[in-house]
Amino acid sequence: MKIACCTLLCAASLLAFPAGILAADVSIDSSTYFGFARKDVTGAVKETLLPATQFLGLTVAGLGDGNLSLHLYGWGRTDLGDKSSSKAVSNDIASFNSDKSTGSLSYGYLQYRFNQANATVRGGRFSIHEGIANELVDGVSVRTDLPLGFGLSAFGGATVHTAKIYGENSDGKGDFLSGGRLNYRYGGLLEIGLSGVYETAAPKLVTRTAANYRRVGGDLWLTPVKAVDIIGHSSYNPETKQFADHSYLITFKPYQKLNLTGEFNQQRDQSFLYAWTMFSSSALNPNDKSTSYGGSASYEVSKNVEAAADYKHYSRERGTAERFGGDVRLNFQENSVRGGIGYHYLNAASGFAIGTNPSASYHELRCYVMHDTKGLFSAIDLLGNRFKEKIYNETNAWETTATLGYHITPTLALSGDVGYGRNPQFTEEVKGLLRVTYNFIGGKK
Amino acid sequence: MRTWKLLLPLLALAGLIGIIASCAQMKTVPGIPASHPETLAIGQQVSCAECHEDQQKGTMKAFNAFSHTRSFVKNHRFYAASDDRLCATCHKSSFCADCHTNKAEMKPSTRYGERPDREFQHRGNFITLHKIEGKLDPASCYRCHGRANNDRCVACHR
Numbered sequence: 001m002k003i004a005c006c007t008l009l010c011a012a013s014l015l016a017f018p019a020g021i022l023a024a025d026v027s028i029d030s031s032t033y034f035g036f037a038r039k040d041v042t043g044a045v046k047e048t049l050l051p052a053t054q055f056l057g058l059t060v061a062g063l064g065d066g067n068l069s070l071h072l073y074g075w076g077r078t079d080l081g082d083k084s085s086s087k088a089v090s091n092d093i094a095s096f097n098s099d100k101s102t103g104s105l106s107y108g109y110l111q112y113r114f115n116q117a118n119a120t121v122r123g124g125r126f127s128i129h130e131g132i133a134n135e136l137v138d139g140v141s142v143r144t145d146l147p148l149g150f151g152l153s154a155f156g157g158a159t160v161h162t163a164k165i166y167g168e169n170s171d172g173k174g175d176f177l178s179g180g181r182l183n184y185r186y187g188g189l190l191e192i193g194l195s196g197v198y199e200t201a202a203p204k205l206v207t208r209t210a211a212n213y214r215r216v217g218g219d220l221w222l223t224p225v226k227a228v229d230i231i232g233h234s235s236y237n238p239e240t241k242q243f244a245d246h247s248y249l250i251t252f253k254p255y256q257k258l259n260l261t262g263e264f265n266q267q268r269d270q271s272f273l274y275a276w277t278m279f280s281s282s283a284l285n286p287n288d289k290s291t292s293y294g295g296s297a298s299y300e301v302s303k304n305v306e307a308a309a310d311y312k313h314y315s316r317e318r319g320t321a322e323r324f325g326g327d328v329r330l331n332f333q334e335n336s337v338r339g340g341i342g343y344h345y346l347n348a349a350s351g352f353a354i355g356t357n358p359s360a361s362y363h364e365l366r367c368y369v370m371h372d373t374k375g376l377f378s379a380i381d382l383l384g385n386r387f388k389e390k391i392y393n394e395t396n397a398w399e400t401t402a403t404l405g406y407h408i409t410p411t412l413a414l415s416g417d418v419g420y421g422r423n424p425q426f427t428e429e430v431k432g433l434l435r436v437t438y439n440f441i442g443g444k445k
Numbered sequence: 446m447r448t449w450k451l452l453l454p455l456l457a458l459a460g461l462i463g464i465i466a467s468c469a470q471m472k473t474v475p476g477i478p479a480s481h482p483e484t485l486a487i488g489q490q491v492s493c494a495e496c497h498e499d500q501q502k503g504t505m506k507a508f509n510a511f512s513h514t515r516s517f518v519k520n521h522r523f524y525a526a527s528d529d530r531l532c533a534t535c536h537k538s539s540f541c542a543d544c545h546t547n548k549a550e551m552k553p554s555t556r557y558g559e560r561p562d563r564e565f566q567h568r569g570n571f572i573t574l575h576k577i578e579g580k581l582d583p584a585s586c587y588r589c590h591g592r593a594n595n596d597r598c599v600a601c602h603r
Contacts, residue, residue, distance in 0.1 A: 053550055057539045073539040075550050104548040107538055117474035118530055129529040136547050147470045160547050163596040166603035188506050191527055219526055229510050231523040249523050251516060261516040267584045276591045278602050298515045308515050314581050321581055335489050338562050354576045368561035381561040383569040399569040403559045417558040423570045433558060
């Protein structure tokens with residue numbers, strides 16, 4: 001599989017060049033990263049990571065009668081130092097699901113677009129966003145608008161499997177997946193949609209409860225007056241025979257510079273997270289609910305300054321929490337100099353804390369400045385957290401990153417990052433990254 | 446066998462769409478272009494209203510609803526659910542796949558270290574904080590790590 005991916009990527013990159021001469025509409029995005037990280041992990045050995053990663057994207061438009069296009073994107077990585085699959089892992093449990101080199105095809109599909117009614121047909125690996133259906137499939141999809149404001153879409157194919165769950169022989173997903181959406185629009189006033197996903201039976205698991213992934217739902221977009229939009233959806237889990245979630249957003253733009261929003265989200269934990277095999281969510285208490293609501297306001301003080309504030313309240317069986325804060329963003333010299341500063345506080349009950357900590361509350365402060373020119377570009381980013389109660393004996397966590405780069409040509413750029421941080425998990429962390437990006441857009445445009 | 450059960454309705458639908466597409470009524474249903482006619486500068490909050498005034502053609506919504514305000518970016522899931530094809534006029538799938546994929550090799554904030562102005566979901570060392578954030582709003586994590594992109598998680602979450 002991995003070899004197949006790497007071969008595919010290499011083949012794709014080789015193909016790209018002759019294609020560039022032949023076809024009119026080829027674009028290539030390539031980015032290569034050489035990373036360096038040295039971690040001093042509390043109570044464990046020092047790790048030195050030297051991953052080399054290549055991302056490659058290829059789009060060829062204007063094939064066939066001009067409406068056919070090819071879209072490919074994927075990556076491959078190899079480790080020159082310690083295995084980096086373990087980089088998130090603090091102790092000695094690195095040997096599961098980790099390899100010195102790996103890769104993945106994020107997507108690869110052919111698309112045909114009709115000239116009218118936004119009709120498209122896709123085949124290959126692609127992602128779908130249709131109402132409550134958000135999936136990645138190896139298969140086929142079709143969509144079209146219909147007369148009188150109706151629209152229809154459908155997809156089906158093989159599921160894209162991910163990492164095996166520890167102690168199991170699979171990732172807990174069924175092998176085939178299908179779904180679709182039917183919608184109706186009335187002028188610019190209203191849109192309603194009905195959508196669903198159906199996955200074939202989940203595999204039998206050794207220690208966890210297998211859970212079939214099936215969901216149906218309805219979505220809504222209402223514009224009662226010009227400055228107001230109400231958007232959201234509700235979904236139902238036919239396996240648990242309960243509602244899975246409700247998620248609604250209202251936005252109000254009284255005038256262009258001011259933007260107010262309110263949101264409401266509620267999930268029945270078992271029904272919404274049902275097929276999350278990693279946490280055996282199908283075994284959760286069917287009565288547990290998570291609710292969050294909040295609001296935000298942003299205001300364009302002047303052409304160079306924007307200020308925003310937000311608030312969100314969470315409640316779960318574990319307790320309640322609230323987060324509030326704000327930030328200011330600045331831009332100067334026609335957007336080539338940008339900066340931001342923000343502060344948030346999470347005030348959370350002990351039920352959300354790590355381990356047996358008495359509190360989960362923490363402050364977060366962030367600021368950055370960046371400068372972008374035709375030649376040189378640079379950025380500095382600083383992120384700090386202060387915990388109300390010590391976490392693993394530390395009160396603070398912080399990290400800073402500085403970037404310097406140069407656009408060698410309009411399509412080719414070279415840049416480097418250096419970062420340093422201290423936090424409860426890794427007492428000390430030094431990181432470096434060298435980045436080469438190449439973005440070629442061919443064709444008429 | 447199962448594959449066929451799933452593919453048959455799809456093929457039938459594709460056929461149906463083929464027929465519809467060739468029928469005269471369909472020719473009057475407006476479409477949006479494959480790609481946005483104007484290339485927009487990156488690194489700013491795109492205000493559609495700056496260049497577009499009224500409602501989009503046909504049954505489309507007001508342009509201004511899609512202006513990339515702070516809240517639009519934060520809540521883009523609501524907009525993508527019904528207007529994914531509009532997003533695709535400006536965004537390649539890879540733009541979305543950097544944050545949404547089955548297997549992401551690098552944290553977006555690390556990959557795009559030169560872009561501190563972007564709204565990436567995790568910055569800094571998230572391993573510590575995720576133990577709090579994951580309890581606060583597991584549904585939000587599930588959207589990306591539930592049925593995808595959990596390679597790294599299963600090393601600890603056994």
